Amino acid sequence: xxxxxxxxxxxxxxxxxxxxxxxxxxxxxxxxxxxxxxxxxxxxxxxxxxxxxxxxxxxxxxxxxxxxxxxxxxxxxxxxxxxxxxxxxxxxxxxxxxxxxxxxxxxxxxxxxxxxxxxxxxxxxxxxxxxxxxxxxxxxxxxxxxxxxxxxxxxxxxxxxxxxxxxxxxxxxxxxxxxxxxxxxxxxxxxxxxxxxxxxxxxxxxxxxxxxxxxxxxxxxxxxxxxxxxxxxxxxxxxxxxxxxxxxxxxxxxxxxxxxxxxxxxxxxxxxxxxxxxxxxxxx
Numbered sequence: 001x002x003x004x005x006x007x008x009x010x011x012x013x014x015x016x017x018x019x020x021x022x023x024x025x026x027x028x029x030x031x032x033x034x035x036x037x038x039x040x041x042x043x044x045x046x047x048x049x050x051x052x053x054x055x056x057x058x059x060x061x062x063x064x065x066x067x068x069x070x071x072x073x074x075x076x077x078x079x080x081x082x083x084x085x086x087x088x089x090x091x092x093x094x095x096x097x098x099x100x101x102x103x104x105x106x107x108x109x110x111x112x113x114x115x116x117x118x119x120x121x122x123x124x125x126x127x128x129x130x131x132x133x134x135x136x137x138x139x140x141x142x143x144x145x146x147x148x149x150x151x152x153x154x155x156x157x158x159x160x161x162x163x164x165x166x167x168x169x170x171x172x173x174x175x176x177x178x179x180x181x182x183x184x185x186x187x188x189x190x191x192x193x194x195x196x197x198x199x200x201x202x203x204x205x206x207x208x209x210x211x212x213x214x215x216x217x218x219x220x221x222x223x224x225x226x227x228x229x230x231x232x233x234x235x236x237x238x239x240x241x242x243x244x245x246x247x248x249x250x251x252x253x254x255x256x257x258x259x260x261x262x263x264x265x266x267x268x269x270x271x272x273x274x275x276x277x278x279x280x281x282x283x284x
Contacts, residue, residue: 005058007022020212022045024214026191028157029187031202032191032207033194033220034209035194035197035208036210040211043085046082046160046193049067049191050082054067062079080157082151085163087140090147096127096132096149101118117153125145127145141173157188161192165177195235201260206222206223221259228242238259240258254267
């Protein structure tokens with residue numbers, strides 16, 4: 001479990017707190033999405049989960065490890081792997097192999113084991129055979145997957161992702177989201193920061209942040225309804241939900257709390273099927 005107890009954080013005494021009394025419990029293996037407008041504290045929050053930042057006040061424990069205990073930071077950072085928003089800020093090697101090996105080499109893992117774990121990690125993200133490629137020759141989506149491989153090679157229990165689809169084309173975006181979903185199915189805990197509720201339709205839980213606080217905690221559908229109400233300025237409801245609302249206003253009997261294309265397709269298909277049911281006289 002990840003547990004936050006009344007966490008406050010501020011960047012210097014002259015600034016207002018970026019986090020203001022955040023308390024959360026995230027059970028083992030849960031897929032949690034965090035959404036909110038720019039400047040609401042999403043990135044600051046997740047940087048606390050592997051002790052890149054320490055709270056100004058409050059406590060954070062990850063699987064029983066208190067982030068204030070500097071003697072446990074090495075273990076903590078192996079448990080909580082983080083993928084940053086810009087992959088160029090995380091790729092440090094001259095080759096893919098060198099980059100993925102970086103964390104293991106710093107832990108003095110034997111070379112033979114490093115080689116085996118690199119191969120397994122690259123295969124896991126669909127980049128088998130990329131070992132000798134130079135990172136600058138890769139697409140944005142491939143760089144993101146290399147960053148992910150460099151985290152997965154450490155065998156974390158938790159994966160924290162900050163806007164993992166930023167800067168990606170639709171193909172790269174789908175590839176990265178599919179990889180995240182696959183990791184969750186394997187039992188890994190996921191904390192996924194995004195602006196787009198539509199890309200976390202598979203999340204079990206969505207946290208909405210505003211001005212350093214969590215203002216909503218619910219399922220994607222629940223949060224979709226919350227956003228449709230306009231309760232959080234700076235955050236728009238998913239385009240699909242807005243479309244469904246317009247159709248409902250036009251007389252279609254549809255749910256509007258949908259966040260994925262598949263869910264919208266099922267809802268519209270079901271509505272059309274109901275409209276096509278023959279009447280008692282045999283006419284449609």
